[in-house]
Amino acid sequence: MHNITRVALVGGTHGNELSGIYLLKKWEKTSQFTRWPQLELTQTIANPRACEHSVRYMETDLNREFALEDLQNDRLVGYEQLLAKKLNQQFGPRGRSPVELMIDLHNTTSNMGACLMLLRKDAFNIGMAAYVKDRMPEAVIYFQDNLPEERNRFLISVAQQGVTVEVGPQPNSVLQQETLELMETMTGHILDYVVLYNRGELASLPGEFEAFQYTEDLVLPTDEQGQRLAMVSKRLERRDFHPVEPGEVIMETFDGVPICWEGDYTAYPLFINEAAYHRSHSAMSMSQRIVLRCADYF
Amino acid sequence: MHNITRVALVGGTHGNELSGIYLLKKWEKTSQFTRWPQLELTQTIANPRACEHSVRYMETDLNREFALEDLQNDRLVGYEQLLAKKLNQQFGPRGRSPVELMIDLHNTTSNMGACLMLLRKDAFNIGMAAYVKDRMPEAVIYFQDNLPEERNRFLISVAQQGVTVEVGPQPNSVLQQETLELMETMTGHILDYVVLYNRGELASLPGEFEAFQYTEDLVLPTDEQGQRLAMVSKRLERRDFHPVEPGEVIMETFDGVPICWEGDYTAYPLFINEAAYHRSHSAMSMSQRIVLRCADYF
Numbered sequence: 001m002h003n004i005t006r007v008a009l010v011g012g013t014h015g016n017e018l019s020g021i022y023l024l025k026k027w028e029k030t031s032q033f034t035r036w037p038q039l040e041l042t043q044t045i046a047n048p049r050a051c052e053h054s055v056r057y058m059e060t061d062l063n064r065e066f067a068l069e070d071l072q073n074d075r076l077v078g079y080e081q082l083l084a085k086k087l088n089q090q091f092g093p094r095g096r097s098p099v100e101l102m103i104d105l106h107n108t109t110s111n112m113g114a115c116l117m118l119l120r121k122d123a124f125n126i127g128m129a130a131y132v133k134d135r136m137p138e139a140v141i142y143f144q145d146n147l148p149e150e151r152n153r154f155l156i157s158v159a160q161q162g163v164t165v166e167v168g169p170q171p172n173s174v175l176q177q178e179t180l181e182l183m184e185t186m187t188g189h190i191l192d193y194v195v196l197y198n199r200g201e202l203a204s205l206p207g208e209f210e211a212f213q214y215t216e217d218l219v220l221p222t223d224e225q226g227q228r229l230a231m232v233s234k235r236l237e238r239r240d241f242h243p244v245e246p247g248e249v250i251m252e253t254f255d256g257v258p259i260c261w262e263g264d265y266t267a268y269p270l271f272i273n274e275a276a277y278h279r280s281h282s283a284m285s286m287s288q289r290i291v292l293r294c295a296d297y298f
Numbered sequence: 299m300h301n302i303t304r305v306a307l308v309g310g311t312h313g314n315e316l317s318g319i320y321l322l323k324k325w326e327k328t329s330q331f332t333r334w335p336q337l338e339l340t341q342t343i344a345n346p347r348a349c350e351h352s353v354r355y356m357e358t359d360l361n362r363e364f365a366l367e368d369l370q371n372d373r374l375v376g377y378e379q380l381l382a383k384k385l386n387q388q389f390g391p392r393g394r395s396p397v398e399l400m401i402d403l404h405n406t407t408s409n410m411g412a413c414l415m416l417l418r419k420d421a422f423n424i425g426m427a428a429y430v431k432d433r434m435p436e437a438v439i440y441f442q443d444n445l446p447e448e449r450n451r452f453l454i455s456v457a458q459q460g461v462t463v464e465v466g467p468q469p470n471s472v473l474q475q476e477t478l479e480l481m482e483t484m485t486g487h488i489l490d491y492v493v494l495y496n497r498g499e500l501a502s503l504p505g506e507f508e509a510f511q512y513t514e515d516l517v518l519p520t521d522e523q524g525q526r527l528a529m530v531s532k533r534l535e536r537r538d539f540h541p542v543e544p545g546e547v548i549m550e551t552f553d554g555v556p557i558c559w560e561g562d563y564t565a566y567p568l569f570i571n572e573a574a575y576h577r578s579h580s581a582m583s584m585s586q587r588i589v590l591r592c593a594d595y596f
Contacts, residue, residue: 022526022529025525025552026552026553029552029553030552030553054576054577055353109469109472169469171407171467171469171470171573172469172470172471172573173470173573173574173576174407174571174572174576175526175529175530175571176529176530176532176535177529177531177532177535177550178532178535180529181532227323228320228473231320231473231474231475231478232473232474232475233475234474234475234476234479237474237475237476252475254320254323254324254327254328255324255327255328273472273473273474274472275469275470275471275472276471278352278472279352
C-alpha cells in the first residue's frame with residue numbers, strides 16, 4: 001500500500017456536463033485547491049472544444065477512447081481519438097502512469113443523486129466508498145468492477161486509480177446550484193479520504209456500508225428500421241436505485257402494452273432514461289444491492 | 299370570425315425535443331388523427347435532420363428564421379434558413395397562408411409543466427386558453443402578445459393562427475412518458491376546442507381564468523471574456539411560475555454573493571435555467587400574473 005499523492009481532477013470529459021467544468025472554475029476562483037496541501041492536485045478540462053460547443057463530444061465519445069490498443073493504434077485519428085492520445089501522454093501512459101488517482105467529474109440526466117462510481121474492490125476503493133458514505137449518507141456507491149476489461153475504455157483507466165463522480169439529475173448544458181454542491185461535497189470527501197488513507201488512519205471507517213453492483217443493461221425494443229417501439233414506464237421516472245421486482249412493469253409500448261422486468265432478481269435500475277444513451281436506445285442499467293464489510297478488504 | 303379547418307401539427311422544430319416527435323409517431327400508430335374528422339389535420343416533422351442527430355438545430359435555430367424579411371432574403375442560405383423557406387412554401391406564405399392554425403410541439407428543460415404559449419389576445423386565442431385551462435387545471439397559460447413584432451420569428455407565425463405547446467421539465471434527447479402524456483392531453487384539448495369554436499359553442503367557457511404575461515428576460519452576469527460569474531439560485535430550482543418578490547435572491551455568484559430581483563413587481567419566472575439558452579447566458583424570463591375575462595373578448 002503506497003501513498004496517493006499525485007491527484008488529477010478532471011472536468012469537461014463530456015462538454016455538456018456543466019457541474020465538473022464549473023466546479024473547477026469555482027475552486028480556482030475561491031482557492032479551494034490549496035485545501036489539501038498534502039496532495040499534488042492538478043485540474044484539467046479534458047475536452048475544451050466540446051465544452052466550448054456545449055456538446056458531449058465533437059465526433060466520438062472521449063470517455064470510450066482509452067482502450068490500450070486504441071491508444072496505440074496510429075490509424076485512429078478522429079478528433080477525440082487524438083485527444084485521448086494527448087491525454088494519455090499527459091496523464092499516463094496507461095499502465096505506467098505517474099498519476100496515482102484521477103477523479104473524473106460527470107453529470108447524468110438520470111436521478112442518480114450523488115453517485116461514486118468505482119472500478120475496483122481493493123482496500124483503497126473500499127475505504128473511499130466507506131468514508132464517503134459515512135460522511136455523506138445520501139451518496140450512492142456503485143461498483144462496476146465486474147465490467148469486462150474490454151469495456152474499461154474510460155479516461156480514468158489511464159491513471160493508477162480512478163473514480164467517477166456522477167451527479168444528477170441535471171439536463172445537459174444546464175448548471176444547477178444544488179447539483180454543483182453535491183459534486184463539490186463528494187469531491188471534497190474523496191480528497192479528505194486520500195489524506196486519511198496516506199496517514200493509514202483507516203480505523204475510523206464504518207464496519208460496513210450499502211452499495212450497488214452492476215449487473216446488465218436494458219435497451220428499448222426497436223423495429224426493423226431502428227425506430228423505438230416503447231418508452232421507459234413513468235413508474236420508474238426519477239426512481240434510480242429503487243427496487244424493481246421480477247414481473248414489474250418497466251417499459252410501455254406506444255400503443256399501451258406493458259413490458260415487464262424479466263430478470264429473476266430484485267434489480268436497482270440506474271441511468272434511467274439517460275440522454276447520452278439516446279442513440280443506443282438504452283433504457284437503463286440494472287444493479288443489485290450489496291453490503292460490503294471493510295474488514296474483508298484490509 | 300371564420301372557421302378553422304386546416305390545422306398543421308408540427309413536431310421536431312427542435313430536433314432534441316422528443317415529446318412532439320414521439321407524439322406524432324404515437325398518434326400515427328394508434329390512428330388518433332382520425333379523432334377530429336371535422337378538421338383537415340396534417341402532421342409534419344419540421345427539422346428531420348436535426349431530429350436524426352438529436353440536436354436542437356444543425357446551424358441556426360429554425361424557430362428564429364421566420365421573419366418576413368429573412369424569408370424573402372435570397373442571400374440567407376444556411377441550412378435552417380433554407381429549411382424555413384421550404385416550410386414557408388409548404389405552410390405559407392407568411393401573411394397569406396391557407397393554414398388556419400399551426401400547433402408547434404416543444405419541450406423545455408425548465409419545470410414549466412404543460413404550458414400553452416399564445417401570441418395574440420383575440421377571441422380565438424382567449425377562448426382556447428379558457429377551454430384548455432378549464433379542462434386541464436394544471437395547464438399554464440402564457441401570453442407573449444406583447445413581444446415586439448421583430449421578435450416574432452417563430453415557425454407558427456407562418457400560419458394564420460399559431461400556438462406553442464411547451465412541456466417540461468424534460469432533458470434534451472430524453473423521452474419521458476409523463477411529459478408525453480401532458481403534451482398529448484393539451485394537444486387533444488386544443489383540437490377539441492377548435493371543433494367547438496367552429497360550431498360557435500363558446501357559451502360553455504368559464505367566465506375568467508388565470509394566465510401569465512411576459513415582461514422581460516434576465517441574463518447571468520459575465521466577465522470581460524464572456525465567462526459566467528453567477529448561477530441561478532437553488533431557491534428558484536423547479537419553481538417556474540412561482541412568485542418572486544422584489545429584493546428576493548434569484549442568483550448567486552460563484553464566490554457566494556447573492557443577486558436579488560431588482561424589479562418593482564411580483565414576478566413569475568419561467569424558462570428558469572433552460573438548456574437551449576445556455577449560450578446566451580439567459581437565466582430566466584419574467585412574467586406577471588393576470589386574470590382574463592372571456593366576456594372582454596367576445
